[in-house]
Amino acid sequence: MKERLIDDEIRLIPYYRNDKVSLPWYQDLDVCKQVDNRDEPYDLELLHCMYDYLSSHGDCYYIEYKGTLVGDVSLRDNTEVAIVVCKEYQNQHIGRRCIEDMLRLAKEKGMQTVKANIYSFNTQSQCMFESVGFKKTDEEWYEFKVYADD
Numbered sequence: 001m002k003e004r005l006i007d008d009e010i011r012l013i014p015y016y017r018n019d020k021v022s023l024p025w026y027q028d029l030d031v032c033k034q035v036d037n038r039d040e041p042y043d044l045e046l047l048h049c050m051y052d053y054l055s056s057h058g059d060c061y062y063i064e065y066k067g068t069l070v071g072d073v074s075l076r077d078n079t080e081v082a083i084v085v086c087k088e089y090q091n092q093h094i095g096r097r098c099i100e101d102m103l104r105l106a107k108e109k110g111m112q113t114v115k116a117n118i119y120s121f122n123t124q125s126q127c128m129f130e131s132v133g134f135k136k137t138d139e140e141w142y143e144f145k146v147y148a149d150d
Contacts, residue, residue: 001014004061006097008088011064012064013061013120014060014061014062015051015054015055015062015072018069019044021062024046024051024086025043025072025086026047026084027041028087029041029055030087033097034124034125050076054076057076057077058076058078059074059075060074063085063098070086071095071098075102075106079111079115080114080115083095083102090124095125096128097129099132100132103146106146113145114143114144115142115143116142117142118140118142119140126142129142129144
């Protein structure tokens, strides 16, 4: 896995353990609710379990925006995509550009579809995923059909 350059502001950096930066994202209760429907913050053990799982079952990246790590994005081998952008960097189209790149990665890997699990109360994420072409397929599931070049 190598870095992915999205544009002149965003780079995706392959996951490495960086608790000092990533733990605060997952201690923000609003972010925990958006991502995992949790009312409690992550601790180091849960953070490590999550990242160990994501990085061993697909591609997991930190999102670097203008030189600062602001979140993470992953594309699992089962075609599920997940993204977290810390609260102070949300609503700047960072997530949208990262998800568009994950769709390119999915195409490179030959995946036919990409799916996302988004809680019904998370209208912010629903709007972002729909803006890049995902369609709602179930109460909390969205799917994007990847078409390979003929």
